[in-house]
Every structure is written in structure tokens, then in C-alpha cells.
Amino acid sequence: MKVSARADYALRAVAELARAGAPRTTSELAASQGIPRKFLEGILTALRDDRLVVGQRGIGGGYRLTRPASEITLADVVRAVDGPLIFVRGERPSGLEYEGAAAELLTIWVAVRASIRAVLERVTVADLAAGELPEEIRILVEDQAAWEDAQTNLSGE
Template sequence: MRISAKADYAVRASIELAAVTDGAPVSAEVLASAQDVPHRFLEAILRDLRRDGIVASRRGVGGGYVLARPADRITVADVVRAVDGPLVYVRDQRPSDLDYSGSAASLLHVWVALRANVRAVLAQVTLADLAAGAVPEELRRLVDDEEAWENP
């Protein structure tokens, strides 16, 4: 599975917004600089996030972006879906839309299980968790496994 640059940048910018304690709008330029993200690319990402109700924009002097709802109600899965669509694709299709036959029929179960596991991880981590420097205990156990860091 690959996480696109667009999804990575979207999550990072969203965490920056979640870390703003006074709720003041943050400009795209400041977000881009804080996370070393190309500004023009981030502008397009922020439009996608606004369209999906993750962020809201405020115009004028002192304008910028804010989270559209509390950070503890926005998951990493929400952000990734807003910019990339479904969490897992196989040949540009959702696993549930595929149909395999013959000896490959059971492969569909593998793709659906992968999607379920990706969703299980990304849907339990909120922007508030990440802005606070924490992840849920279940994820911590996965990360603490030394094999998780290896690339066999």
C-alpha cells in the first residue's frame, strides 16, 4: 500500500491546524512552511479538504484555514478520503466492486481484509491525537513491535 504525497501533505497540514490552540486561522503559506510542503500543491489540497468539510476558510486580513469541526472528531481516514478517495483501491476499483473467479476467487478476501485493516488503523487516530503527540494504545503496540520497522 502506498500513501500519496497528497494524502501525506493533507494529514500534516491538518495536524498543524489541530495544534493551533487559540483557533485562529492559519494561512496556506504558514502551513506550507511549517511542514515543508509546496505551497501551490497545498492550496489545491486545502480546497479538497474544504470541499469535504475537514477545513473551513476565512477571507480577509487575518484569514486562513481552520478545522471545520473539533480535531477529536476528524480521523486520519477522513483526511485521506477527502484528498484521495477510498482508502484501498485495486486497479482503480474498490475491493468490494471486484469479481474474481477460479483459483483467484479467494484473493478478493485478501483485498477486503486489507481495506478493513487500513480503515481500522486510520479511523481510530484523530487529528487531536496526533497534535498531542499520541496514538491510541492499540497502534502503539503495533509500532512497538520491532518487525513493524523492518522492510523484509
């Protein structure tokens, strides 16, 4: 699985907006998180189109969240910039069919989507900005294996 730069940057930007509590300009957001400004502009447009942020012009203007950060999940943000959480060959898992020895692959892809949703829909932007992740998320990363690349484990490095 790969997380796009758009999703990573979008999550970082909304966390900054949540923590700021006041409108932040594109330049301020870009500088605070080391995000290329032009790239961030496109991300903020997608977030605005999905009604997660709103922009205000003029003195004291900038972007702000449209609702409390506690009501916006990380899944909301990722979907706004990247679309559905899981695609297989450009299709939603529910639209796929497999036969023979690969028949259960559909079940696997749906389970992967459910696992990702279980994390991203459980964590809010407020949780992220405050550094107070839900306990069930913290438990997932307690096992050292969660931090290791599977290739590293297989090669014995």
C-alpha cells in the first residue's frame, strides 16, 4: 500500500488548521509543514470542494476548517484528495470478480479496505492535532514488527 503525497500533505495541513484555531494562509501552512506551496494550493482546492475547509480573503484571511476538527476523520481528508481509500487496478474492490484459485482475493481486498477504514475513520483531525490518538490505534503500533518493513524481516536484516 502506498499513501500519496497529496494525502500525507492534506492530513498535515488540516492538523495545522486544527491546532491554529484561526485562519492560516497557504504560505503559512506550507512553511509550517514543509509542503510545496503550489502543490498545497491544489490540495486546499480539493478540501474546499469537499467542504472540509473554507477560504477567507483579505486581512486576517486564510483557510479554516468548516466544522470542528473532532467531527472530521482522517478518512474524510484522504477521500477528499484521493477518492476511495482502496482501489485495485483502478476499481473499487466491491466491483471485482475472481475465479478459481484466486476467488478469495476479493475477500482479501475487502478486508484490507475494512482494516484501513477501521484506523482512518476512528482517528479525527482533533486527535491528530492534539497528539492524542485513540488507545486502539496506539495498541496497533506497540508490536515492533509494525515498525519494520516486511522485506527486512524476510532477509534477516
